[in-house]
Amino acid sequence: MPNILFKCLFALTFLRPSPSVAEDKRFTVKIIIPAGVNEKNIVIWYDDGKDERIYVSPHFVNHEMTMSGSYISRYATVTITRKEDEKFSGGTYWVNQSPALINFYRAPKSPRLVNAIDVKKTVGDKLQSFIANVEKERDDYWNTHSTAIMDLNSRERKIFFDKRKAVEDKKIQFLLNNKSQYFSFWLFRTDMVYMAGGGPYGYPRITGAQLRELFYSTFPDSLTNSAEGATTLATIATFEVQKNTMAPDFTTTDIYQHPIALRDYRNKYVLLNFWASWCVPCVAELPAIKKIRDTYNTDQLEIIGSTVHDDSTAFLNAVAKYKITWTKIFNDKALQKAYVKSGVPLLLLIDKSGKIIYDREEELPTGIDSLPLLQRLLKERLKG
Structure with a gap:
């Protein structure tokens, strides 16, 4: 599909009707696994339509377990996978309010399936067949x-980008060819919307504006x-948080339960860092952030670190190990949803007016750990 597709997508978006608010629905599904499968090697989660991946601990009795949960989307999406090469395939399935069965016992x-839809057969195989050649x-x-391709200025890198873009364009064409089907909407929400995040330097x-207009x-x-549409729009809004836009305001508490509101820092610069101790590049840039903290006083610059850890012990160990002295927020999901596009690290510099003036993605891949662009910008702005 030619790149002309998005030439008119910058048109003004007029006032839209407000998304509806849906009540949570409930699903129940029985899962039966083959004999001899070790439940410790099974991972189960479901998507509730709010872009929440909710993990369920596997607990099988006589090869069977029943799980249930709430959801707002047309279907709850249940995924069963394996940590090791077990004797069954796993998969992803749509279920609704009708009691469902996913039985691998005699057909690994x-x-x-009873009241369950195999998503791979409904969506995955069709999409894969459509994009196979360009992929x-x-x-x-x-x-x-x-x-x-790793050479930032090479001809091969530009050609590779063109081929990567061809895959994305083909996915969009698949979407347009099947826009009357629910699976296209689901595919957009769970996969294609993330084309706006990540990718090589x-x-x-x-x-985000192009995604919104396409939506x-x-x-x-x-x-x-729909409520599921509201989830999609919230995800798109995250991709619109970028340099030269106003940073979304937030109110939260630090690990000592002190209140924190971005608006309270309008008289100084704010360096907002989303990180995790298991994230190698996050840890690699901590010395550079510490150097920044040692260079500029808190009257000039506030540093706020927000971890995406779920494990409080691992978080506190990392704080001690890496001597993190700046403001610390633990696992605030709402804050993450407002800012984090496609993973960590995420590092933004916000000026006194609340505008984002630096994004870590600007840094060249070589020497990124020392954050040279950020260091230079702070020196210019704060005269450190």
């Missing part, structure tokens, strides 16, 4: 030219105004 590779071209080119990603121009009001 193709379970018997193979991209992967073959990477395998042949990976070393040259310098890659011309689709923007409204493709899907009917019954979906865009």
Whole structure:
């Protein structure tokens, strides 16, 4: 599909109807696994339509377990996978309020389903078949030219970007070809919306504004105004948090239960860092952040570190190990949803007016751990 697709997507977005608020629905599903499968090697989670991945501890009695939960989307999406090569395939399934069964016992590779839909057969196989050729071209080119592609100024890197973009364009064409189908809406929410995040340095990603216009121009009001549509729009809004935009305000508490509100720091600069101790690049840049903290006093610059840890012990151990003295927030999901696009580290500098003036993504991959662009900008702005 030609890149012309997005030429008119910068049109003004007019006032839209407010999304509806849906009450939570309940699902129940019985899962039966083959004999001999070790439940410790099974991972189960479900998506409730709020972009929450909710993990369920496997506990099988006579190869069976029943799980239940709430959801706001048309279906709850239940995923069963394995840590090791067990004797069954796992998979992803849609279930609703009708009691469901996913039975691998006599069919490890193709379970018997009752009131459950195999998402791979409904969506995955169709999409994979549609994009297979361009995806193979991209992967073959990477395998042949990976070393040259890593050169930021190489011709091969530009060609690889074009091939990567061709895969994304093909996915969008699949969406448009099937826009009347719910699975296209689900695919957009759970997969394609993230095309705006991540990617190699310098890659011309689709923007949040382009995604928003594609969302409204493709899907009917019954979906865009649904609770599931509201989830999608909230995700898109996160991708619109970038340099030269106003930082979303937030109110939270630090680990000592002291209140924190971004608006309270309008008389100084704020360095906002989302990180985790298990994240190698997050840890690698901590010395540079510590150097910044030692250089500028708190009257000039506030540093706020927000961890994405779920384990409070691991978080506190990391705080002690890396001597993190600046403001610390633990696992605030609402704050993460407002800012974190596609993973950590995320590092933003916010000026006195509340505008984002630096994003870590600007840094060149070489020497990024020392954050040279940030160091230079702070020196210019704060005269440190």
